[in-house]
Amino acid sequence: MPLDIEEFRKAGYKAIDRICEYYYSLQDKSVVSQVQPGYLREALPEEAPEHGEDFDAIQDDYQKLIVPGLTHWQHPSFFAYFPTACTFEGMLGDLYASSATNPGFNWSCSPACTELEAVVMDWSAKLLGLSPEFYNTSGIGGGVMMTTASDSALTAIVAARSRHIRTHPGTPLDKLVIYVTSQTHSLGLKAGLVLGLQVRVLDVKAEDNFAVRGESVKKAIEEDRESGREPFVLVATVGTTSSGAVDRIDEIGTVLREYPNIWLHVDAAWAGMTLSCPEYRETARLEAINNYATSFCTNFHKWGLVNFDASTLWVRERTLLTDALDITPEFLRTKHGDEGTVIDYRNWHLGLGRRFRSLKVWFVLRSWGVEGVRGYIRKCIALNDIFASAIRSSPDFELVTPPSFALTVFRLSPSTLTPQPLSLESLNDLNRLFYTRLSKRHDLLLTQTQLNGVFCIRFAVGAARTEEADVRRAVDVIREEATLAASAWQEVKATG
Numbered sequence: 365m366p367l368d369i370e371e372f373r374k375a376g377y378k379a380i381d382r383i384c385e386y387y388y389s390l391q392d393k394s395v396v397s398q399v400q401p402g403y404l405r406e407a408l409p410e411e412a413p414e415h416g417e418d419f420d421a422i423q424d425d426y427q428k429l430i431v432p433g434l435t436h437w438q439h440p441s442f443f444a445y446f447p448t449a450c451t452f453e454g455m456l457g458d459l460y461a462s463s464a465t466n467p468g469f470n471w472s473c474s475p476a477c478t479e480l481e482a483v484v485m486d487w488s489a490k491l492l493g494l495s496p497e498f499y500n501t502s503g504i505g506g507g508v509m510m511t512t513a514s515d516s517a518l519t520a521i522v523a524a525r526s527r528h529i530r531t532h533p534g535t536p537l538d539k540l541v542i543y544v545t546s547q548t549h550s551l552g553l554k555a556g557l558v559l560g561l562q563v564r565v566l567d568v569k570a571e572d573n574f575a576v577r578g579e580s581v582k583k584a585i586e587e588d589r590e591s592g593r594e595p596f597v598l599v600a601t602v603g604t605t606s607s608g609a610v611d612r613i614d615e616i617g618t619v620l621r622e623y624p625n626i627w628l629h630v631d632a633a634w635a636g637m638t639l640s641c642p643e644y645r646e647t648a649r650l651e652a653i654n655n656y657a658t659s660f661c662t663n664f665h666k667w668g669l670v671n672f673d674a675s676t677l678w679v680r681e682r683t684l685l686t687d688a689l690d691i692t693p694e695f696l697r698t699k700h701g702d703e704g705t706v707i708d709y710r711n712w713h714l715g716l717g718r719r720f721r722s723l724k725v726w727f728v729l730r731s732w733g734v735e736g737v738r739g740y741i742r743k744c745i746a747l748n749d750i751f752a753s754a755i756r757s758s759p760d761f762e763l764v765t766p767p768s769f770a771l772t773v774f775r776l777s778p779s780t781l782t783p784q785p786l787s788l789e790s791l792n793d794l795n796r797l798f799y800t801r802l803s804k805r806h807d808l809l810l811t812q813t814q815l816n817g818v819f820c821i822r823f824a825v826g827a828a829r830t831e832e833a834d835v836r837r838a839v840d841v842i843r844e845e846a847t848l849a850a851s852a853w854q855e856v857k858a859t860g
């Protein structure tokens with residue numbers, strides 16, 4: 365039975381009460397869901413009910429059927445992937461935004477949606493130290509909120525392709541090449557798939573901490589152009605997904621100065637938030653971003669305390685987006701749009717309709733303040749330092765690459781747990797076994813990766829509720845599982 369306003373009020377209070385209980389009990393839950401595939405289909409009817417049901421029963425089923433199938437990304441012992449931010453302010457922002465749902469594609473759809481977004485994107489640009497060229501108030505560059513970093517990169521690549529074709533009319537599409545590195549997020553390869561364009565994957569080296577160097581870029585461009593191909597966009601990363609590597613944006617930018625038609629998109633989906641702290645701006649290459657990036661993306665929904673989804677994309681020239689994407693059929697024309705006095709965000713991205721995402725960013729930035737955001741980033745990095753020191757000081761572990769902000773990539777490399785040093789292949793086997801053990805635990809979650817043939821384990825701090833005790837507990841669990849893995853591995857070896 366559809367809720368009326370008073371019933372909504374009651375159901376809403378109850379929902380908030382339950383969400384509070386969820387947060388009070390979060391640390392007692394297992395991080396990882398333990399349901400089996402298909403559990404929910406078995407529990408649910410085959411069709412939607414013919415007659416509406418009582419909302420209390422529906423809410424109860426959320427507790428009974430859905431919560432057990434959740435992996436708790438906000439759990440203090442969630443160290444997998446990268447964090448997915450969630451704050452009460454963000455939740456409330458989402459609630460208000462959906463209470464007045466509207467598709468926001470034009471300024472006149474709901475002026476507040478566009479105007480708040482333009483302001484909040486400038487607040488965010490200032491928070492991160494981006495050059496004023498990226499501010500919406502510049503009238504030339506500007507920022508827009510997207511769903512995901514993948515969406516931001518695809519949009520940038522579409523705009524880059526469009527610019528290339530405008531300046532090189534007649535270029536056959538099969539000559540165009542997108543540049544990524546072996547450490548770029550899969551968004552690069554996916555953009556190639558979606559657009560039907562070639563992707564060249566540049567190699568990176570362990571000795572460069574898995575960052576791409578200017579000289580590799582230069583060499584690739586020269587080779588490609590010699591054989592008639594036309595690189596037109598390079599996706600560089602600040603904080604790669606595997607190991608937090610920071611590409612040499614300074615060197616790449618210098619190389620690209622000679623090729624002004626190659627668009628530099630900087631994907632800082634995770635690590636971009638460190639730019640909020642002045643002391644990390646050099647490591648995260650802010651100066652080079654400001655000097656050279658054509659577009660820059662970070663996700664507030666990762667490490668920026670704003671509930672999924674809230675990816676932020678800035679471009680140095682907004683016309684690069686609108687020249688590629690502006691289509692204004694008669695029914696979308698408005699007085700202000702025609703006069704060019706307002707932003708019509710639909711022309712800055714691929715879709716038409718859009719969510720009112722800036723509201724939650726506004727709530728979070730106001731409630732936490734710049735100081736609060738910085739404090740949270742610093743705390744995560746400090747907790748990761750504790751973890752990294754524990755790994756460093758243990759004779760049976762090693763860091764595979766230096767820790768990056770709040771991410772540590774490590775592996776088991778026994779000096780006391782096994783009698784003699786192991787080959788790379790044996791170490792990889794041992795670490796796979798170790799990770800298999802770790803991943804069977806329900807009280808914490810880490811993820812695996814591979815760096816140039818080395819199997820390793822990632823530990824990423826970021827859940828807003830993680831404290832030092834949680835990190836220390838994780839170290840204990842990791843040591844315990846390492847000992848068990850090493851003896852299991854030796855047994856296997858002994859029995860051949």
Ligand SMILES: *Cc1c(COP(=O)(O)O)cnc(C)c1O
Nearest residue numbers: 512513514549603604605633634
């Ligand atoms: C997580 C991540 C992405 C993907 O983010 P989405 O917003 O889910 O598309 C892209 N790039 C990097 C470096 C990431 O860490």
